[in-house]
Amino acid sequence: RKEVEQDPGPFNVPEGATVAFNCTYSNSASQSFFWYRQDCRKEPKLLMSVYSSGNEDGRFTAQLNRASQYISLLIRDSKLSDSATYLCAVDTGRRALTFGSGTRLQVQP
């Protein structure tokens, strides 16, 4: 089993739709969780950290479920500009992160 797993997609959704991605992780000792956004042929950029209590940033909501060992990202009112690959990242306990392979989102007009 991979340390961090994501559905590769693509998720094709119309503008204005709500879409959710999950990411499962295998290391129950992991303490830090993140969602990164990566545009085609660009570097990953931090979208948001994921806190135990869940957190929201505008149209984006991240949740952590420690019991089932997954994190989620919810995007409301999707925009064309949200089209990208979303990477989840989980700490390894050694100041390093393990990244999932990414979920590709395509928002269509």
Add this chain to the structure above:
Amino acid sequence: NAGVTQTPKFQVLKTGQSMTLQCAQDMNHNSMYWYRQDPGMGLRLIYYSASEGTTDKGEVPNGYNVSRLNKREFSLRLESAAPSQTSVYFCASSEAGAGRWIQYFGAGTRLSVL
């Protein structure tokens, strides 16, 4: 604010050639990382340096060496390039914030080995 700077942006090598990828950060971060990204594989950690003077292997270290030259610079060397090392290489740096090691990435080096 430059953040993390990688050079070169593109490189084509022949099998067996050597080269060094350079990375520098101006955020005064202690930790630095080298990843490679292949299609459908996500980011895989090659080496990292938790602090100046230390380096550790990541998931895929074979065929690579690293040098943490000082706090700002972390270089990745391919001694004898192989076609399997064709990839996009990202350097990152991080510092703890509220107990979280948030990583910031450079723009990447696209390497082709023929």
